[in-house]
Amino acid sequence: MSLRPHTEVAVILRCERIDNRWQPWRWSLADVVPHEEAFGTAPRLLLQDALEERWLFPDMAVELFRDDAEGYYLNLASPAPCWFVLWRLDEEAPEGQRPLARPVAVSLSYHDAGRWLDAQETVEQVPAPAPVREWLQAFVDLHYQPEPRRRRRPQSFQPLLDRFGNPASVSTDKQRGGAHG
Template identity: 75%
Template sequence: MRCERITNRWQPWRWVLAEVVPHEPAFGAEPRKLRDDAEGMSWLFPDFEVALFRDEAEGYWLNLESPAPCWFVLWRLDEVQEPDAIPLARPVAVSLSYHEAGRWLDAQETVEQVPAPEPVLDTLRAFVAEHYVPEPRRRKRPDSFQPLQDRFGNPASVSTGKPQRGGGGHG
């Protein structure tokens, strides 16, 4: 995660997702500050597990079909005790599922994305090829076979006879 200084009267900084990288043992298991200077700061949050689930296969497929397949990262700001302190932005979850990211966004969470590297996408493609089965398309009934309803949803009918005008007879 990267904290950048910005020129804004109400907020002098903002957090952004910098990148998602494969875990290496040298990273350890605890978050650590990589940089802190006048321009901002960077933090490394190691040891996130990304598991693939069969019931998310459609979400992975949608990610792969997008113009730029990516990692989705849900992150939250820590509570701060000091008035001028910058809260730390902590990743909470990482996913490759378009559906999972959508659920996070529906829950009003902060979700950012960064491009996924080709080796990760190759693994994801193999998983999708094995587990994603598109739902068969159901034939849509033509509108002429649908029951007629008025604008309020009540049953309606159509008459094909000529309307009767006047009192009925010529006299």
Template identity: 60%
Template sequence: MVQRPSIEVAVVMRRVRQASPWQPWRWELADVVAQEPGFGSEPRLLLREGDDERWLYPGFTVELFRDEAEGYYLNATTPAPAWFVLWRLEDEKPKPEIVTLSYNEAARWLDAQETVEQVPAPAEVIEWMRTFAEEHYVPEPRRRKRPDSFKGLQDRFGNPVTITTEKK
């Protein structure tokens, strides 16, 4: 089995009060933190103050994959590199599913209509990701676009067209 670079993290979700009679509160991503042995393996309540709640969801492994190197490169070169967390709402509680650093992977999740939020990643994680991306990312060579004046002419059916200046 191939050993990939990885780190263990935990996700912190926050319940926030809203001024809406239809939905009095909502869940949002609060933070992604390094996993610690004291976190355990089950979600647990960290804080409850009025309507504000914070829950810790431990036990996520963030692996770096060679075929996602472009996504790590894009994330590392943005002004605000971030963690991306895909989460779903189950029984009125958030359930984080996956944590990644790949910009492309997060974009695919968003295209699939999933709930994806981001929070800033710490400098040491960004440097770890940047080093991996620089080692494995190979930009595709740019292809020169041929000017339209060199393209062959076609009629509306796709057949080649010839132009002459001679009179018929």
């Protein structure tokens, strides 16, 4: 593991039966919890009945990067700071079995979530607990530097343009109103 601040988590994904002829099952993110040694490192089935399955995917690292402090700040500034989880369906499901969803990455950065969504990935979120928010806030306090505000140029100093964006000039010697002198 690197020297960057990090935490180990486990992701719980839920597969629920839905009443749909085209898609009888739907995967969704259930929770992100602190990793425990007892979880091991291999995915395992936690619950299975006629209506749902819950799978635990342990030992996922979440690292904090100094150059992404703004992404963490944006998460903390939101009404509900959260974990972002990117997950994908297994491409290699055994014949006749439902594909297993697997988490690929977990982050606390709005920027990461945005990049993943732009790439058409499946990204879901769950609320981050208070100890995680406090840990993230300490990191943001140490590394986030807001962009300095740029002074806006007064309107009187803006160049005059016509409606097509071409330079325009103002003349004071032209007669108005059709009166010819």
